[in-house]
Each structure stands twice: as C-alpha cells, then as structure tokens.
Amino acid sequence: MQPSGIITLMSDFGLDDFFVAAMKGVVLSINRTATVIDITHTVSAHDIFGAALTLADCYAAFPEGTIHVAVVDPGVGSERRPILVESDRYFFVGPDNGLFSFIYEAETIRRVIHITAHRFFRQPVSRTFHGRDIFAPCAARLSEGVDPREFGEPITDPVKLTVPTVEPFGEKRLRGQVIHVDRFGNLITNLTAREVPLDLIQSGGALIVGGREVSAIRTHYGEGREGEVFAVIGSTGRVEISLYRGSAATILGVDRGAVVELVFP
Amino acid sequence: MQPSGIITLMSDFGLDDFFVAAMKGVVLSINRTATVIDITHTVSAHDIFGAALTLADCYAAFPEGTIHVAVVDPGVGSERRPILVESDRYFFVGPDNGLFSFIYEAETIRRVIHITAHRFFRQPVSRTFHGRDIFAPCAARLSEGVDPREFGEPITDPVKLTVPTVEPFGEKRLRGQVIHVDRFGNLITNLTAREVPLDLIQSGGALIVGGREVSAIRTHYGEGREGEVFAVIGSTGRVEISLYRGSAATILGVDRGAVVELVFP
Amino acid sequence: MQPSGIITLMSDFGLDDFFVAAMKGVVLSINRTATVIDITHTVSAHDIFGAALTLADCYAAFPEGTIHVAVVDPGVGSERRPILVESDRYFFVGPDNGLFSFIYEAETIRRVIHITAHRFFRQPVSRTFHGRDIFAPCAARLSEGVDPREFGEPITDPVKLTVPTVEPFGEKRLRGQVIHVDRFGNLITNLTAREVPLDLIQSGGALIVGGREVSAIRTHYGEGREGEVFAVIGSTGRVEISLYRGSAATILGVDRGAVVELVFP
Numbered sequence: 001m002q003p004s005g006i007i008t009l010m011s012d013f014g015l016d017d018f019f020v021a022a023m024k025g026v027v028l029s030i031n032r033t034a035t036v037i038d039i040t041h042t043v044s045a046h047d048i049f050g051a052a053l054t055l056a057d058c059y060a061a062f063p064e065g066t067i068h069v070a071v072v073d074p075g076v077g078s079e080r081r082p083i084l085v086e087s088d089r090y091f092f093v094g095p096d097n098g099l100f101s102f103i104y105e106a107e108t109i110r111r112v113i114h115i116t117a118h119r120f121f122r123q124p125v126s127r128t129f130h131g132r133d134i135f136a137p138c139a140a141r142l143s144e145g146v147d148p149r150e151f152g153e154p155i156t157d158p159v160k161l162t163v164p165t166v167e168p169f170g171e172k173r174l175r176g177q178v179i180h181v182d183r184f185g186n187l188i189t190n191l192t193a194r195e196v197p198l199d200l201i202q203s204g205g206a207l208i209v210g211g212r213e214v215s216a217i218r219t220h221y222g223e224g225r226e227g228e229v230f231a232v233i234g235s236t237g238r239v240e241i242s243l244y245r246g247s248a249a250t251i252l253g254v255d256r257g258a259v260v261e262l263v264f265p
Numbered sequence: 266m267q268p269s270g271i272i273t274l275m276s277d278f279g280l281d282d283f284f285v286a287a288m289k290g291v292v293l294s295i296n297r298t299a300t301v302i303d304i305t306h307t308v309s310a311h312d313i314f315g316a317a318l319t320l321a322d323c324y325a326a327f328p329e330g331t332i333h334v335a336v337v338d339p340g341v342g343s344e345r346r347p348i349l350v351e352s353d354r355y356f357f358v359g360p361d362n363g364l365f366s367f368i369y370e371a372e373t374i375r376r377v378i379h380i381t382a383h384r385f386f387r388q389p390v391s392r393t394f395h396g397r398d399i400f401a402p403c404a405a406r407l408s409e410g411v412d413p414r415e416f417g418e419p420i421t422d423p424v425k426l427t428v429p430t431v432e433p434f435g436e437k438r439l440r441g442q443v444i445h446v447d448r449f450g451n452l453i454t455n456l457t458a459r460e461v462p463l464d465l466i467q468s469g470g471a472l473i474v475g476g477r478e479v480s481a482i483r484t485h486y487g488e489g490r491e492g493e494v495f496a497v498i499g500s501t502g503r504v505e506i507s508l509y510r511g512s513a514a515t516i517l518g519v520d521r522g523a524v525v526e527l528v529f530p
Numbered sequence: 531m532q533p534s535g536i537i538t539l540m541s542d543f544g545l546d547d548f549f550v551a552a553m554k555g556v557v558l559s560i561n562r563t564a565t566v567i568d569i570t571h572t573v574s575a576h577d578i579f580g581a582a583l584t585l586a587d588c589y590a591a592f593p594e595g596t597i598h599v600a601v602v603d604p605g606v607g608s609e610r611r612p613i614l615v616e617s618d619r620y621f622f623v624g625p626d627n628g629l630f631s632f633i634y635e636a637e638t639i640r641r642v643i644h645i646t647a648h649r650f651f652r653q654p655v656s657r658t659f660h661g662r663d664i665f666a667p668c669a670a671r672l673s674e675g676v677d678p679r680e681f682g683e684p685i686t687d688p689v690k691l692t693v694p695t696v697e698p699f700g701e702k703r704l705r706g707q708v709i710h711v712d713r714f715g716n717l718i719t720n721l722t723a724r725e726v727p728l729d730l731i732q733s734g735g736a737l738i739v740g741g742r743e744v745s746a747i748r749t750h751y752g753e754g755r756e757g758e759v760f761a762v763i764g765s766t767g768r769v770e771i772s773l774y775r776g777s778a779a780t781i782l783g784v785d786r787g788a789v790v791e792l793v794f795p
Contacts, residue, residue, distance in 0.1 A: 005297075014713035021588045024567050025592035029593045032536075037293070040285075043281075055283075058283035058284075058290060061286070063294045063297060074752055078752045126764075126765040129765030182282050220342020220392040220393055221341060222343045232393060235398075245311065271558060300558070302554050304551040322548040323555060325555075326551070326559065328555075328562060448575065487610075510576065
C-alpha cells in the first residue's frame with residue numbers, strides 16, 4: 001500500500017495546550033510535504049472507548065494509504081506497547097490499549113507491529129509524551145514510505161476492548177446501549193438497522209430508553225414534530241434516539257452507557 | 266472563475282465528533298491537493314443567522330476562486346435544497362436555508378444552482394449527514410474545475426433571512442440591535458460608521474444599550490479607561506460596544522438581539 | 531535562513547469567531563503555497579504569559595525557517611510596536627508586549643525589527659485587528675522570502691515579561707511556583723530537574739504545594755497509585771505535580787501562581 005501522504009491526528013490533549021502543535025511540528029520536520037488533518041483532540045481525558053468509536057466512524061472517509069494516529073494514552077511511559085496496525089487500506093499508529101478495537105473488526109488486517117525501532121524516535125524520548133516522541137515521528141517516517149516491518153516485530157495479541165453487544169433479553173426483547181451522545185444530544189446506540197427493522201417498530205414495537213417508550217421512527221431529524229422523541233438511522237448506520245430541535249440526552253436524562261431495550265410487537 | 270484549490274468549512278458540528286473529519290476525508294479522497302481550512306465548527310446548534318454573519322465577516326479574506334462550504338442544516342434530509350452559489354469571486358456550497366443571506370447582498374451573484382447531480386454525491390446518501398455525502402464531495406469536484414452548471418439547474422428564489430435593519434425611531438433616534446457577541450464580550454451591532462458619525466456622538470449624542478448611555482468613542486480597545494464602556498468601530502466596519510479589559514456583554518447584561526438606540530445631539 | 535513555508539498561528543481569538551479564518555485567508559491570498567498550522571487560539575483573553583509559555587514549549591518542534599505568529603494583543607491600535615524577531619532558526623511575528631520573552635532567552639537572536647513597512651500591510655489597516663491587517667500579511671511576505679530588514683528598523687529594547695524565578699528561601703528550601711495547569715490538571719512548575727534532584731527528594735525531601743507534602747516521585751503518569759499525588763518530570767523538562775488518573779489542580783485546590791516549595795532533606 002502506497003502512503004497517501006495524509007496523517008490524521010486524534011487525542012485527548014485538548015486544544016488549549018502545546019501538545020498537538022508539537023506533534024505537527026515533529027511530523028513536518030521529518031516530512032515537510034505531509035498533509036496533517038485533525039480528527040479531534042477533545043476526547044474526554046483517558047476515554048479510550050470514545051476515541052476508538054470516533055476513529056471507527058470516520059477513518060474510511062480518507063484516501064487509502066492514510067495514516068491515522070490516535071493518542072489517548074493513560075499508560076504512556078509504562079510497558080504498554082506502541083503499535084502500528086496495517087490493514088489492506090490504512091495504517092494506524094498509537095498505544096496498544098484498545099484504541100483500534102473497532103478497526104480489527106472492520107478492516108482486513110495485514111499485520112500489527114510492536115514499534116521498537118528507536119532510530120525512528122525523537123530523541124530524547126520522554127516518559128510522558130510519546131505522541132511527540134514516538135507516534136508522530138513514526139507516522140512521518142511511514143508517510144515517507146518506510147516499510148512497516150522496519151518499525152519492529154509483528155504481534156498477534158493486540159489489546160481489544162470489550163465492545164458492548166446487543167443481547168436477547170426476555171421474550172421478544174433485545175438489549176443494547178447508548179454508546180455515544182453527540183453535540184446535538186442525539187443518543188447513538190449500538191443497535192443498527194439490522195437489529196431494528198423499522199417496519200416492526202411501526203407495527204407496534206418500541207424502543208425503551210430512560211424510562212421512555214419511543215415508537216416514532218423518522219427518516220431525518222427535521223421530520224420530527226415539536227417535542228417528539230423519535231428513532232432515526234444515523235449516518236453511520238446506527239439507531240439514534242433524537243428529540244426534535246432539542247437534546248434527547250437532556251430530556252431523557254440519560255448518558256453513555258444507558259440501556260436501550262427493543263421490544264418487538 | 267478559476268478555483269483556488271482552497272475549500273473552507275463551517276458548521277455547527279462541534280469539534281468533539283467525527284463529523285468534520287469525515288467531510289475532510291471525503292474532500293481529500295476526491296481532490297488530494299485541495300487545501301481545507303476551517304472557519305469555525307462551533308456555531309451554536311442550528312444558528313443559521315450566526316453562521317451567516319461569521320461567513321460574511323471573513324469569506325472575502327480568501328483568494329478568489331475559494332469554495333466556502335457552510336453546513337448548519339436543521340432541515341437535512343427534508344425537501345430543503347442543496348445549493349451552489351457562484352459570485353464573480355467565490356463559490357458557496359450548502360443548504361438553501363438563508364446561510365448565504367449576506368453574500369447575496371455583498372457579492373455580484375452569477376448564478377445559484379439547485380444541486381441535483383447525484384453522480385457527484387457520496388453513495389449511499391444518508392438522510393442525516395449531507396455535509397459528508399453531498400456538500401463535501403460537490404465542493405471537491407468544484408475545486409477540480411467541474412463547471413457549476415453541471416451540478417443542477419439555476420434557481421431564482423434562494424431563501425434569504427430577514428436581516429435586522431437600522432430604523433429611525435422617534436425624533437433624532439435610530440434603533441438597531443446587537444447582532445453578535447464576540448469572545449471578548451464586545452457587542453457587535455448592526456450600526457456602521459455610516460449611521461453613527463463619531464463626531465455627532467462626541468458633540469452630545471449617545472448610544473443606549475442595556476439601559477446604559479454610552480457616549481465615549483474610542484479608536485481601539487486599549488484606548489479605553491478602567492471600567493469604561495465605550496463605542497469603537499470594529500474591524501468589519503460595525504459599531505461595537507466594549508468594556509475596557511472586560512466583557513461589555515456581562516456588565517451590561519445584554520446578549521444578541523438587544524436593542525441599541527442611537528440618540529443624536 | 532530559508533523560510534520553511536510553514537506559518538504557525540497562536541492567539542486568544544477563540545475558535546467560535548471569524549478572526550482566525552480571516553488571518554488564514556489573508557496569508558493564503560498572499561502566499562497560496564504556505565502551510566498554516568494552529569498552535570492554539572484558546573489562550574485566555576489577554577493572557578500574554580500563558581501564550582508565551584505555550585509558544586516556548588513547542589516552537590522548536592517545527593522545521594527551521596518556520597514563522598511563528600502570536601497575537602495576544604490587548605494593546606492593538608495603540609503605540610505598542612508590531613515586531614519581527616529573527617533568531618538563527620526561526621522567525622516570530624506579533625505585538626511587542628512580552629509574548630516572545632522565553633524566545634529571547636532560549637534562542638540566539640539575530641535581530642528584532644519594529645515593523646513599520648506599510649506597503650506589506652492589508653489596507654485599510656483597522657485599529658482593532660492587526661492579526662489580519664499587519665501580522666498575517668507580514669508573515670506571508672516573510673514566507674515568500676522577503677528580507678526581514680525590509681519590514682522596518684532594528685530595535686534593542688523589546689518588551690520582556692518578568693518570568694517567575696526559583697528562589698532560595700529559609701534554610702534548605704527553594705521557592706518556585708505553578709506556571710501552568712494543563713488539561714489533565716497537572717500542575718506545571720518553574721522548577722526543572724536541575725533544581726529538583728530526584729534522589730534528594732526520595733531520600734527525605736519533599737515538594738510542598740497547596741498545603742500538601744508531595745514526596746513520591748514517578749517517572750510517568752501511569753506509574754502512580756490510586757489517589758496518589760506525585761511529582762514527575764514532564765516532557766518539557768519541568769517538574770509537574772500530578773494526581774494518578776485525576777486532576778492535581780482540583781484535589782489540591784491550586785491554580786497558576788500557587789507557590790511550590792522544595793524542602794531538601
């Protein structure tokens with residue numbers, strides 16, 4: 001796979017501090033022609049699951065050969081491994097703590113490399129900022145065409161998060177959960193259109209979340225009615241619970257982790 | 266008009282989620298050499314007027330041929346039209362909901378196109394995220410030199426917001442309003458240097474806002490005095506009400522929409 | 531020194547408004563091939579010291595010949611001078627108010643120029659937004675290779691902030707202070723590994739901050755223990771006070787400016 005020359009960055013560093021700029025400086029000092037794109041840097045501190053999900057939702061929009069760097073890294077400086085994941089379409093660089101859990105499911109993985117090649121690191125390597133000292137320089141080298149196998153040995157046991165699954169529950173019920181709340185207060189669930197056949201709901205089924213029965217299905221946000229809570233299939237294929245021109249999260253008083261039950265008619 | 270290769274993005278998507286990154290990925294997947302610049306993504310959710318004003322205040326700083334994409338789109342998925350506006354200097358792409366109201370006034374418009382050419386869209390087109398599926402790919406095609414007329418048919422009735430105007434009021438008074446509050450708490454009004462001759466105010470006139478009479482005129486923020494509320498002509502030509510090293514919005518207790526009266530001497 | 535073609539931007543303009551985009555537009559209108567990178571734009575309003583420190587912590591990660599533009603400028607429009615600082619590796623452009631205080635110490639300065647060459651400014655020059663009208667266009671010209679001496683005359687008295695120093699205090703004590711709190715609540719101090727020999731602390735010494743005696747030294751954040759407050763050498767060489775998986779700032783109730791005492795054994 002030919003690198004696209006694009007490197008994306010994601011972290012929980014926030015936008016107020018020097019961290020993100022330092023990573024970009026390091027990248028451009030190695031590969032002046034790299035195109036650096038931010039995914040987000042306001043992941044909640046240490047929220048590996050949230051970062052993993054956000055990456056999963058947008059990595060494939062980028063050209064093949066793009067290098068995605070994700071640094072949510074509470075274990076920085078410890079024995080946790082820096083890794084490079086190569087699928088048949090993309091590269092991923094970051095700590096081995098589960099950040100790429102969704103990638104392992106969605107992509108055809110060629111190899112996962114434990115990054116150990118100190119010659120590619122920024123020197124001296126700090127114990128507290130591997131984003132700048134290991135991940136950024138390795139991504140930059142990779143973007144120049146360095147072979148992934150030069151960064152270290154392959155491993156077969158990368159860390160994978162336990163991703164919440166949809167489970168049958170009682171008679172005619174499925175139980176999933178809210179896995180994300182977006183800026184508009186939409187509740188993104190781990191149910192997809194596959195588990196939630198829209199016609200079933202419209203013929204008497206319902207979703208139950210935060211003590212509320214949701215039986216209205218809409219095709220887009222603006223189709224809702226004043227004050228209505230409804231379900232919609234979001235842009236990544238997941239079922240979302242929305243409030244017309246308002247925040248479903250606020251009105252239902254629920255947050256990430258809340259149970260969502262699907263009741264068949 | 267030759268595209269400059271620059272595409273700006275503005276939205277109410279916030280910076281925490283995958284939305285903005287997905288748009289950038291789509292753009293770069295089509296035109297790898299495009300330069301993508303963020304205007305802002307923290308427009309208040311669904312605040313079309315605020316977005317329109319912010320765009321109006323900076324679009325002309327960009328090179329001619331720049332493509333400005335604005336996605337504040339509460340009607341996404343409904344019948345509201347996706348449009349492409351071509352002036353004699355710039356392109357604008359987004360939903361037809363008034364986002365380009367100030368542009369229609371300020372620019373010489375060549376054509377407004379109702380975007381219908383599905384062949385330029387990302388497939389499948391979701392009902393909830395046209396930023397990624399319609400606006401980003403069309404902007405990318407446009408940046409490659411595709412003729413605007415290939416995107417659809419011209420329309421003559423684009424949606425225009427009612428922009429607050431300055432009105433005479435009683436004897437020797439004008440009534441305008443606060444149309445924006447900036448990060449520093451400056452109150453940006455819809456009065457301009459044309460309506461507010463500085464010498465008139467200095468010879469006994471005043472601005473009244475939030476129950477306070479403001480009769481001091483300063484040429485720049487730092488010219489104020491401790492605790493002083495004063496008027497200044499801002500960098501876009503609008504009259505601003507400022508507090509020396511503080512927030513006029515907070516001390517006067519006013520927000521966007523507040524009435525501003527100009528009393529002539 | 532050859533310009534790298536990279537221009538970084540830092541300001542207290544926030545990310546909600548048109549200010550940053552206007553600066554980028556102006557840069558690209560002059561030098562279409564410049565690479566513009568944000569350092570941060572969420573410096574607290576008028577916080578010159580905070581901006582100076584953030585710049586100091588990352589400017590050297592960029593390629594030599596990079597132009598760093600910093601605009602925290604409460605004196606905009608007044609007599610304060612716009613300046614261009616040229617070291618043997620980098621250029622710095624901004625108001626002469628102390629923003630480059632750390633740079634004067636860390637870099638070998640070739641010259642400091644008082645920018646007066648109106649022919650490089652955006653016209654008309656506003657009295658309230660020199661970021662757009664003076665600093666951005668001058669940086670863009672500089673990135674094209676214009677000689678720094680063309681921008682004005684050299685000066686020898688640029689404004690320097692009083693940077694808090696580490697002082698001896700009583701017997702066997704040093705007194706420094708918290709100069710920054712990062713997103714994770716780590717307290718960044720002005721003590722460095724030079725003043726705080728780790729072995730001294732581990733053999734009975736301590737740091738005292740917010741009424742708490744901190745005697746644990748860790749090499750990285752993840753090495754701490756549940757609920758433990760500890761010291762760590764951060765990625766810029768400064769001593770930081772951290773709470774394991776939490777905010778030291780919150781638990782100790784301290785903020786920037788808090789005294790940190792080092793007690794030798």
